[in-house]
Amino acid sequence: MPTNAADRLAPPSSDARSLRSERGVRTVEERKAHAERAISIGRAAALATALCALLGTAWLACAKPKGAAPASSPTQVQLDELVKALTPLPADLTSNLLDQHLHRGQELLAAAKAGPRELGIAALQRLRQGAPKGDDGLPIQEVERGLLQAAAYSAPDDARPLLENLVLQYGPTLHLRTEALICLADTSPARALEILEPMVTKARPTQTMPPAEFIVRAWVTACTKTGRSPVKELADVATNLFYDQTGRTAAVKLLGDYADPLAIQALTAILVESTGDGYLRRMATQGLVRQLSREDACSVFLKVADREADQNMLLFLRDVLEKNCGR
Structure with missing residues (x-):
């Protein structure tokens, strides 16, 4: 010291x-x-x-559960x-x-x-x-x-x-949270619809919500199990520019599974929108191939290709036309 x-x-x-x-x-x-x-x-x-x-x-209040x-x-x-x-x-x-x-x-x-x-x-x-x-x-x-x-x-x-x-x-x-979302839709679909509807229809999802992609997929699961069509909400999500991109991508892919006029209308709108996301447009094209007749699908693809400004998208459309329409 x-x-x-x-x-x-x-x-x-x-x-x-x-x-x-x-x-x-x-x-x-x-x-x-x-x-x-x-x-x-x-x-x-x-x-x-x-x-x-x-x-x-x-x-669960820190006591031993009945029946444990x-x-x-x-x-x-x-x-x-x-x-x-x-x-x-x-x-x-x-x-x-x-x-x-x-x-x-x-x-x-x-x-x-x-x-x-x-x-x-x-x-x-x-x-x-x-x-x-x-x-x-x-x-x-x-x-x-x-x-x-x-x-x-x-x-x-x-x-x-x-x-x-x-x-x-x-x-x-x-x-x-994601696992709970999937389980709830599969095991309690009616209740899941009540909880998920505000999330699916929300114009701008927030960070406090579960991942948007799984919200959309859980919605389809719950609808399927309760006999309800999910197409209206899927179409809204797919065409909503403000919705989370992963949610929109899931919605576009899932719409391709439904031969519903509203689903086809939404997919066509996404494909025709030349300023839209290229990946979404490709997914929409594949959905239309599955749901439209060959004649109707080829007619849509030809019209879009004639006006297409994006060279990458044009190459994709030409490939689709060659494989599905013989052109």
Whole structure:
């Protein structure tokens, strides 16, 4: 320690500066580690919040759910095997081992989705407890998605409130929101239509919504399962210049599956729009090839080709005319 004023005012020695530097490095590293832990905790908390927000399902309020399987029951053993099979192996293993592991996970997931309600409730409980974490300190996505699917398909009524919360609430990770969207449309299509209609018809989707492409695809799934035509909404999305591009692309591709006058009208409008997106115009062309008669399709393509200014698009149209119209 300095014994007088001169010593106290003297510049720090090299050893002191080195010690301070080391402390500074440790402080930065500690702050970085703390920030990473905070992100991980925040994501886990978002999922926990969605799980605990299930209206009318008090069993998730940190209490053991009614009908849950005992800790060592066959149901819990089945879930243990599923979690293990869905956990990715090191990437440097041989391809045959990786393929075997992948197929094993797919088989166990299919069995879990077809399992009894008890298994679905147990899968929801596992989600509440949290999936195992990977090397990055975050829950393993493949496991989270697998548990969510197992719950949604084997216990759809119990899982529905969670799926709705994940779709509607901004906060949980994107992969979970997307998976919830797909599961909800497939297992509770009528409810999915109610939730998705405002999203599909929204002129300008927001960042708080799930990915636009999956909104569109989930809409078609829910419509198909309820016997409702999705064409009107698909046509609106496909021709909406303000809608997310991935959503528009999905809508154009899907419209090509419907021999509906409105679908054909929308596809024709997209093709004719010379200032439109080239990729969308190609998708529209392929849809028209599938749905129009040869004569009608060739007539449309010839008219567009005669006025086409985009040389790349013109080459594409000539190729289509040659293959489908003999010109």
